[in-house]
Amino acid sequence: MSLNPRFMYGALDLTDFPYSVRFGSDLSAPETIYELLSSMLADGDLMVSRRKGNRPSLVIPILIEEADLLANPLAAAALEIEADKPFNTLSIDPGDGIGPVTVLETFAGAVVYEYDEDCEEQGFRKYVLTMPARPFSRSEALTTIGSEFVSNTVTVADECESTSGWSVYGSGQTATITVDSTAGHFASGTGAVKLIVEPYYYDAPDYVTSGSASVSAKIRKTGLSIDASGGGYFVFRHRAEPGWALQDYTQFWLTSSGGGRQAASRVAAVAEGNGYVRYSLTIPNNSTITAFEMEGAQATATYQPWGSTPPNPGWWFDTLGIASAAGGNQAARTLEIGGSARGEGTLAVSASVGLGDALLYTAPDLGDGFRPDWRRFQTAGTSTTDTDAMNGSYVPANTGVFAAPASSLRPGAYVVLARVKGSSTSVSLDIAARTVLGGTPIGQTYNLTPGAVVLPDTTAYHVVRLGVLDLPPHRVDAAADAVVRLTLSGSATLRVDEILTFPLEDAALTWVECGTGSPSSTVASRLWIDGPSADMPYGQIVVGNNANRSDARFIQPRSRGKHLLVPGRMLAYLMTSTAGGAALSTSYFKRWHTWAGE
Amino acid sequence: MADVVTVVGGVTFHLSEFAHVGDLQWSTGWPYGCLEASWQMDLTPNTFPKALSKDAHVEIWDGPVRVWAGFISETTPGDSWEVHAKGWHAAFTNLLCLNALSTAPSAVPNVAVPAAITRAGLPVVVGSTLSATSITSGTETVANNYVLPFLDAYAESLGQRWAVDENYVLTVAADPTEHYYVLNSDTALRASADDDYVTDIYPRFVATVNATTGDADSWGLGHVGVTAPPAGRRERGMDVTDFGLMTQSASEALAQGQLALNSARMGYTSGFELSAGELLRPGGSPSRPALVKAGRVLRGFTVADASGAVQLGLTQDVLIGRTTYTDGAATVSVLPVGLAPRTFTETLRSMKPKVEYDGTAA
Numbered sequence: 001m002s003l004n005p006r007f008m009y010g011a012l013d014l015t016d017f018p019y020s021v022r023f024g025s026d027l028s029a030p031e032t033i034y035e036l037l038s039s040m041l042a043d044g045d046l047m048v049s050r051r052k053g054n055r056p057s058l059v060i061p062i063l064i065e066e067a068d069l070l071a072n073p074l075a076a077a078a079l080e081i082e083a084d085k086p087f088n089t090l091s092i093d094p095g096d097g098i099g100p101v102t103v104l105e106t107f108a109g110a111v112v113y114e115y116d117e118d119c120e121e122q123g124f125r126k127y128v129l130t131m132p133a134r135p136f137s138r139s140e141a142l143t144t145i146g147s148e149f150v151s152n153t154v155t156v157a158d159e160c161e162s163t164s165g166w167s168v169y170g171s172g173q174t175a176t177i178t179v180d181s182t183a184g185h186f187a188s189g190t191g192a193v194k195l196i197v198e199p200y201y202y203d204a205p206d207y208v209t210s211g212s213a214s215v216s217a218k219i220r221k222t223g224l225s226i227d228a229s230g231g232g233y234f235v236f237r238h239r240a241e242p243g244w245a246l247q248d249y250t251q252f253w254l255t256s257s258g259g260g261r262q263a264a265s266r267v268a269a270v271a272e273g274n275g276y277v278r279y280s281l282t283i284p285n286n287s288t289i290t291a292f293e294m295e296g297a298q299a300t301a302t303y304q305p306w307g308s309t310p311p312n313p314g315w316w317f318d319t320l321g322i323a324s325a326a327g328g329n330q331a332a333r334t335l336e337i338g339g340s341a342r343g344e345g346t347l348a349v350s351a352s353v354g355l356g357d358a359l360l361y362t363a364p365d366l367g368d369g370f371r372p373d374w375r376r377f378q379t380a381g382t383s384t385t386d387t388d389a390m391n392g393s394y395v396p397a398n399t400g401v402f403a404a405p406a407s408s409l410r411p412g413a414y415v416v417l418a419r420v421k422g423s424s425t426s427v428s429l430d431i432a433a434r435t436v437l438g439g440t441p442i443g444q445t446y447n448l449t450p451g452a453v454v455l456p457d458t459t460a461y462h463v464v465r466l467g468v469l470d471l472p473p474h475r476v477d478a479a480a481d482a483v484v485r486l487t488l489s490g491s492a493t494l495r496v497d498e499i500l501t502f503p504l505e506d507a508a509l510t511w512v513e514c515g516t517g518s519p520s521s522t523v524a525s526r527l528w529i530d531g532p533s534a535d536m537p538y539g540q541i542v543v544g545n546n547a548n549r550s551d552a553r554f555i556q557p558r559s560r561g562k563h564l565l566v567p568g569r570m571l572a573y574l575m576t577s578t579a580g581g582a583a584l585s586t587s588y589f590k591r592w593h594t595w596a597g598e
Numbered sequence: 599m600a601d602v603v604t605v606v607g608g609v610t611f612h613l614s615e616f617a618h619v620g621d622l623q624w625s626t627g628w629p630y631g632c633l634e635a636s637w638q639m640d641l642t643p644n645t646f647p648k649a650l651s652k653d654a655h656v657e658i659w660d661g662p663v664r665v666w667a668g669f670i671s672e673t674t675p676g677d678s679w680e681v682h683a684k685g686w687h688a689a690f691t692n693l694l695c696l697n698a699l700s701t702a703p704s705a706v707p708n709v710a711v712p713a714a715i716t717r718a719g720l721p722v723v724v725g726s727t728l729s730a731t732s733i734t735s736g737t738e739t740v741a742n743n744y745v746l747p748f749l750d751a752y753a754e755s756l757g758q759r760w761a762v763d764e765n766y767v768l769t770v771a772a773d774p775t776e777h778y779y780v781l782n783s784d785t786a787l788r789a790s791a792d793d794d795y796v797t798d799i800y801p802r803f804v805a806t807v808n809a810t811t812g813d814a815d816s817w818g819l820g821h822v823g824v825t826a827p828p829a830g831r832r833e834r835g836m837d838v839t840d841f842g843l844m845t846q847s848a849s850e851a852l853a854q855g856q857l858a859l860n861s862a863r864m865g866y867t868s869g870f871e872l873s874a875g876e877l878l879r880p881g882g883s884p885s886r887p888a889l890v891k892a893g894r895v896l897r898g899f900t901v902a903d904a905s906g907a908v909q910l911g912l913t914q915d916v917l918i919g920r921t922t923y924t925d926g927a928a929t930v931s932v933l934p935v936g937l938a939p940r941t942f943t944e945t946l947r948s949m950k951p952k953v954e955y956d957g958t959a960a
Contacts, residue, residue, distance in 0.1 A: 038875070038929075039875070411883040412884055413885065417662075474882060475882025475883055502662070504660065504661055504889075505886065511662065537618075558662070559662035561661060
């Protein structure tokens with residue numbers, strides 16, 4: 001193929017008369033900065049890289065061909081002006097007519113003249129343009145990811161209490177399909193459909209090493225009749241034997257009466273009780289969904305040496321149905337971030353009324369089903385209806401107990417917030433955290449004693465910061481059947497609407513008080529979190545009411561997070577305490593190590 | 599990365615909005631709580647943002663968590679400004695122990711300390727119950743004393759230490775016995791220094807006072823000791839004559855307090871540099887280096903100390919006396935209580951003149 005590449009430096013086309021790019025360009029590369037991780041290893045060092053340094057020096061050799069040596073320096077001057085700009089861009093179109101444009105963000109550079117007698121005689125001059133650049137290149141166009149969250153309420157169409165319609169369709173695959181009614185094995189109703197898929201592949205262990213077993217199943221459920229004409233998301237609940245959870249690259253298809261079989265993408269994964277994870281998929285066509293398929297769910301488990309039988313995984317499915325877009329005040333969603341390198345972008349939250357306490361938490365989605373809110377895991381304590389509470393009810397601070405799966409809590413320090421309403425402005429709320437394994441509490445109890453928490457008033461719910469808890473209190477194997485139990489103690493007149501825990505590692509939490517009620521100059525229904533960039537090294541947080549930002553103004557946040565957008569899946573949790581159904585949109589440039597992929 | 603926030607006249611400033619904040623470092627101690635913080639800012643030499651006013655309240659936030667609180671003590675302008683801050687305990691170095699109406703010096707903890715806080719308008723809240731009894735023989739002292747040495751003397755008399763933490767709470771408490779952190783590595787500390795090792799303390803106290811002149815007439819000697827000292831006998835005299843007239847048992851109570859703080863054990867000659875994976879909570883969750891603070895007990899495994907007091911192979915608990923953390927670093931520097939000065943820095947620090955408390959009753 002013939003290539004016709006184009007280099008645009010700012011507004012200057014370096015591949016168009018009088019400029020041309022000679023051979024010998026060097027796009028340099030991001031610098032990997034290593035740190036040594038301390039360990040108990042006897043030899044060698046563990047090297048980690050937490051960040052990349054700039055591309056030290058891009059080199060673009062240029063030839064300026066003008067009619068004479070009067071016009072030549074004028075053309076060179078235009079180049080020097082571009083090189084002097086503190087921030088500039090170098091856009092490279094690879095030139096095959098198909099590949100996308102790659103943009104490198106550059107800093108001020110140098111233009112060095114190379115004397116060549118033959119060139120001078122012709123009125124040509126050789127220059128070498130060098131400059132440092134930001135580590136990663138980016139795509140030319142901004143990517144915007146839309147916005148809806150999935151409601152927690154599922155309209156169940158199939159309770160999965162019958163095996164009819166379930167099959168495996170991989171070549172040569174068979175499955176033992178049963179209905180499992182054992183307590184603790186189903187999420188709702190009286191049972192769940194359990195599939196044990198064969199063949200699964202295993203490396204037979206020898207006397208010394210352990211073996212590994214894996215399965216790549218193609219599972220199909222037909223005979224559904226789910227009305228998706230109102231939109232929403234397809235939801236199913238899945239449970240796996242420890243170690244056999246669905247992998248990230250599992251693919252899903254939904255067959256609908258109006259659109260045939262189409263791929264569906266995962267938008268959320270939420271850990272629930274009994275080892276279940278609730279998955280939400282996009283609906284490709286708003287007609288009636290007739291079949292659900294899942295493929296390529298490779299999972300591996302190890303087993304002990306010779307003489308033991310390889311494990312045979314069981315997968316349970318329960319409650320296939322539809323969930324609408326969330327209308328509630330808190331919701332979680334998976335963001336699919338493209339590109340091959342991490343970067344920053346703008347996160348925009350919007351609703352029709354004042355957002356109240358807006359908390360946005362983003363972190364790479366580890367697939368462990370983690371969510372910061374604990375009220376949905378309430379196991380004890382009387383809930384009393386209260387329309388002012390986000391959850392529709394409150395639990396008094398002297399009785400609430402919550403228990404979340406320990407596997408969803410990666411070990412580390414968590415900041416604990418609560419949304420409460422008190423009958424006096426000075427309230428006390430203590431939290432005791434304990435790991436419960438197989439029903440028996442183990443290890444120490446960690447107490448969070450925030451001391452006196454001061455509320456601004458006694459007339460409304462407020463989000464308050466309680467302190468830091470190291471969770472889980474007693475670490476267990478990820479596959480263990482354990483929960484972390486939080487027991488509240490405090491004044492009976494303190495109404496607890498929600499308890500939130502956010503990990504402090506690799507996670508970003510931004511908390512802004514936007515005001516409640518109708519949008520006005522003091523109440524904001526829109527919030528923009530602009531990530532740092534070359535023009536705005538610290539980014540900014542602004543609020544307003546107009547989508548075009550014409551009334552956007554600065555606001556001091558209660559907490560400010562660095563929302564890094566990491567390629568792959570990111571978990572986004574949004575709470576807007578007084579605005580139901582808020583939307584989140586993310587705008588960013590996809591970032592790449594050198595050449596943009598799209 | 600941590601954020602620095604200052605408050606001047608009720609207005610909150612986020613320093614990173616003015617200029618780049620670099621080299622942020624803070625330290626905590628037990629006693630005293632938040633010790634020092636320092637950072638650099640890329641401001642031009644001739645600017646002076648109100649945000650850096652002397653005595654401005656400073657808070658360092660690690661995301662949504664406050665990790666350090668204090669006030670600005672010194673700024674050094676230049677092409678790159680250096681700003682130093684001190685924890686709120688340092689405010690007590692320049693406040694006197696007076697009674698509520700400021701008519702006389704007071705030696706009663708729950709009078710002198712709240713009065714000083716109110717006079718200076720400090721954001722400190724008293725968390726522990728301070729004693730309503732004077733720590734010397736009278737409620738009023740002859741000399742003026744500063745609150746910091748007063749709190750030092752009061753805490754020592756109870757065998758405790760005091761601190762003002764990042765939540766502005768002043769606590770006087772005994773050293774914790776339950777361990778808070780666990781060392782997940784084979785790093786160990788050997789206690790081998792006997793600089794502060796003492797087994798017997800003999801307090802010299804004023805036994806009687808001349809009725810006419812008020813001068814001390816006769817003196818007595820008390821004694822407290824450790825029953826089974828781990829190593830040899832080391833005696834130390836303690837001069838409590840400044841506390842005025844007292845009984846033998848009262849003098850021995852003071853001496854017992856000092857003995858409890860040292861616990862007849864060897865001192866340490868070095869500290870740790872701990873990284874995130876090395877420091878765990880007892881249940882196994884890793885501790886965040888930025889959140890490590892002094893006043894907690896760290897349990898290490900394996901070694902005996904030079905006095906043979908800890909059995910080989912079992913655990914050794916170290917009370918953290920000082921932590922220093924540089925923002926963004928993966929490690930935190932931890933020094934134990936009872937660190938014997940061996941490096942130049944440590945020696946200088948130990949030689950800093952300490953203001954003594956003069957409790958002679960009026």
